[in-house]
Amino acid sequence: MAKKKDLDMMSSSAKVKLGASDIIVRGIGYFVTTLYSLACIFPFLVILGSSFSSESYLNLHGVQLIPGEFSTEAYHAVVKSGLIWRSYIVTILITVTGTVIGLSLIAMTGYALQRKDFPFRNGISFYIYFTSLFSAGLAPYYLIMTQVYKLKDSYLAILLPLLMSPWLVILMKNFVKSIPHEITESGKIDGAGDMKIFTALILPMLKPALATIGLFLALGYWNEWYQSSLFLSSRVDVKPLQYMLYETVNKTDALKNTVAGQYVVITDIPSNTVKMATAMLATGPIVLLYPFVQKYFISGITVGAVKG
DSSP states (O other): OHHHHHHHHHHHHHSOOOOHHHHHHHHHHHHHHHHHHHHHHHHHHHHHHHHTBOHHHHHHHOOOSSOSSBOOHHHHHHHTTSHHHHHHHHHHHHHHHHHHHHHHHHHHHHHHHHOTTSTTHHHHHHHHHHHTTOOOOHHHHHHIIIIISOOTTOTHHHHTTTSOOHHHHHHHHHHHTTSOHHHHHHHHHTTOOHHHHIIIIIGGGGHHHHHHHHHHHHHHHHTOOHHHHHHOOTTOSSOOHHHHHHHHHHHHHHHHHHSTTTTOOGGGSOSHHHHHHHHHHHHHHHHTTHHHHHHHHHHHHHHHHHOO
16 A cells, blocks of 8 residues: 555656646647648548539539538549559559668668768768759650660659659668667677678667658659659550559540530539549558558657757
């Protein structure tokens, strides 16, 4: 009983008593955060509700949070060819491969650039930073990718450009700086090589950074459509998901404009609802990834951003 009383006294004394001003500030913070969260999720719910509305109802009443006339015609129009499932497979393979390879390269680069015994680390760091400020332009980039590297109509044209970015390398480098250098020195004393030190000692401590940067890489690959529009022509049967959905929306609009004035009820052709359905099909899976990395995400961003 005495021990229990002591523990209760210690826990009660450890609690910080909040004043009236602290309660007001916290209340305002919770209120603003709640409003911001609702403002972020509300458009997503509106798109979800509108995607299950009929085209005629959507044209008459506009977007709706709750479907007025429930219809799955838009989803049928998107998935009826079966091409979307092959695009899903291609996009998942590109996303997983690019994220794994990109994380490995970025982690090794960030670790090497913060090592004080690594020669030319300042020059290489400046070169990486310099590339984020200046670009040669679209025309030289396209010529190099197609004429020099011969990546026209190749999935490598999508995979390779997104493997690394200067910002992610700098973020990883700053995070590695938070790891004491004595850990590396202790590994050297035990006779471990650089790769052994990196994989056995440093890499396990980089989980927050790996989760954060991995999420950015995965989002970049999943939402990628611009590289596909540049380098994948009609000879490529299966396009990545985002570009395939982009083509679907364009073809639907083109069909709607073509049949205009030909005694066809245009409102029966799903156009706006197809856009809503494609948005849901494109964003749904990647949204499910965030809860798995949420606990690492905030710490990875904070530590990586504070270090100079």
